Amino acid sequence: MSAELPVDILFERVVDRGLCTRCGTCAGVCPTGNIHFDEITGKCLPSRGDNCTSCGLCLASCPGERVDFQPLERKHFEGADRHHFLGAVRSAFLSYAVDLKVRAEGASGGVATALQLYLFREGRISGSVLYSPSADQPWRGEGIIAETEQQIRNSAQSRYHLSPMNTALSELAEKDGRYAMVALPCQVHGLMKALGAGWKCRAEIKPVIGIYCGNNLFFEATSVMLKKLGVKELEDIVSLGYREGDWPGNFAAVLRSGKVRRIPKLDFNQAIPFYINHRCLTCIDLANELADISIGDGWAREEESEKGWSLLLARSEAGEVMVREAAAAGAVHLEEISPEEASNMHSHGFDLKKKGAFIRLKLWKGWGRNVPVYDRQPPQLGLRRKIVEVLVSLQFIICSSRPGRAIFRLLPIKAVGGMFRAARKIWMKRSKE
């Protein structure tokens, strides 16, 4: 009887059961390069070759089926207070990059980029693991090891499409020195599981800068929105940003002809119900709970400023010291706020991930759908909230079906965008604690 290979178990348990987050960790840790991502603009799933040595790293590092937060929290964030939505937090800030250009080029306040530039200039890191625009196909991202200031700056902003960035870990494993990493929660989960499973990386990865993540979308969302904006071919695009210009920014494509096609970022969100990765609907980590530092949009300042603000949470002691040093050196501006304020400005995101996701986990399991397992207790929620979640789940299932997507392609961009903005405002107001 031949034993099943770990990579086959990974595909059976995670990929084939719809639990893949597309973090890219399995490919990044494989010592023989046996796992690949070829179809980033399609389903963006890993594929396997026949060069498996049965080391088991891909399976042990995968966050798709299970994430245990508590042992990692205890290990990395000793002494930090625990907030029921934010996770372990030593201090919380509203923040922006002091360099005006870095602030303007960032997704929110340019803080992720400013912190890396500070560490790089100080000689404290040799570079960063980042999700950057691809050199050959600038409309999509790819995982890179940035080792120059220019590469760090070019990677600023958020790319809202499935992003197996951790594929870049294979290159990092061969490097010496210390590298930062900027990553989504599931990419951080994959990294932490890999390190715990004995993945050998010569480079030290510190700090881990975690960006908030509400959800991520199939690349088709980007292609459909571009078509709606009159962009016929991806090859016509010289640069594509999802957060260009004044905060919260625009989804904007610069074409070879010099023309620019854009819509407000918040109008781009209309694609979410139609193109969301369903695994994201069972993800319970908005605030990147295992990172040294977490960064999201500083929504508390949304009404007052069109210059971006980021929300910054320092979780580990080393993360907190580094952030305060960066502020003292004039790299970032910091205004300390309470964890409650930090949590309240993302009330809609926590409603989705700290309430809705737990209901969905139970509900979907009951419907026979595959769901991941976490070592977090679900909150107590009333019947009304549960009924709302049934409707929300059905809405996602219907919208992302083939007919749902076909209808979406015909809908006028402006009318739907307006509806989504109004719904977001109501949701933010109603979900505040």
Ligand SMILES: Cc1cc2nc3c(=O)[nH]c(=O)nc-3n(C[C@H](O)[C@H](O)[C@H](O)COP(=O)(O)OP(=O)(O)OC[C@H]3O[C@@H](n4cnc5c(N)ncnc54)[C@H](O)[C@@H]3O)c2cc1C
């Ligand atoms: C898919 C996605 C969903 C998000 N959802 C939320 C949300 O619900 N609420 C919220 O407050 N914030 C969310 N964010 C984070 C937010 O968009 C900003 O990234 C964050 O506020 C940091 O902004 P900044 O200006 O400080 O960072 P910047 O200085 O602009 O740097 C951004 C960094 O993010 C990295 N990055 C960009 N795209 C990706 C990607 N796809 N995968 C991994 N790394 C990437 C870049 O390499 C860069 O280093 C999301 C980001 C992404 C990519």
Ligand code: SF4
């Ligand atoms: S490691 Fe990440 S990309 Fe690979 S199967 Fe698991 S969830 Fe998917």
Ligand code: SF4
């Ligand atoms: S990581 Fe190990 S078990 Fe997985 S495919 Fe590669 S060699 Fe095989």
Ligand code: SF4
């Ligand atoms: S919602 Fe969760 S699973 Fe989806 S991309 Fe974000 S961190 Fe990954």
